[in-house]
Amino acid sequence: MGLNKGPFVVADTVSVEGSPYTMQTEGVVSLPSDGTPIDVLSVDVCVHGSQVCIDSMIQVAVGMSNFGNTTFSVKYDILRNGDCIATINDEMDYEAVPADGRHTNFPSIPVVDENPVSGLNKYVLRCTNQSPLPFPNVFIGSRSLKASVIPI
Template identity: 55%
Template structure:
């Protein structure tokens, strides 16, 4: 078996200059533990689910700012990344990071991390329209640093075999 046609690709991406800029409408804030935000969405139409695979690729830039004291402090944050199909989680990764304080400005301590490619092959898409969502949830311990989502991308490649 081979590909009948080349892959069909749909994607969404957002590019942000400063992931700490709360006034930028493209920056997503998830400041409180337990908060969850839909980061990106793509729709894929599947005609023959038994002959179709959907390859999902994603990337998220997570920025963390702690203003928990008058001076820079060490920060622990936890973010869960989920890929959903039609409202059901099909994959998730939880990322816990400890950052040492940086900088010398009182009350400002910022770091950011790119969560690299989160690839997934969906071998069981539903027939019809499938909505894929990349969601991020703040599971940081209290007191939580302020977490924002900057640049990000979600791409779905549809392969018919």
């Protein structure tokens, strides 16, 4: 058995069945309001003379019942072997609705890693709540991280 010489895909997915607005739902991750980054998914990919196309998706859920109209911010990083290769800062305005106000967003982050190190590479999807304090709960619900290896 050796390295796969053709294109192939490595993926990890978490599907949240139920409310993404509570830690009682299996698979939900809470982003700390102190700005601590959280790794929400990772995949290990073995490459040799290849490019890697990274696709990802995250469901963001925000509990807003007591905060009225506001803006919140979530930072998404894709890392290879601990080094950041892509960052998106997603700032969203939220307009309050009666009772349990909620907002969800499904960002997609496509990235081509043109020069991965030959051998095993670990790709990580990391999220950080960058909203000003005090701020309501920000949760990560369903999410996916897919690495497509393309020989060159």
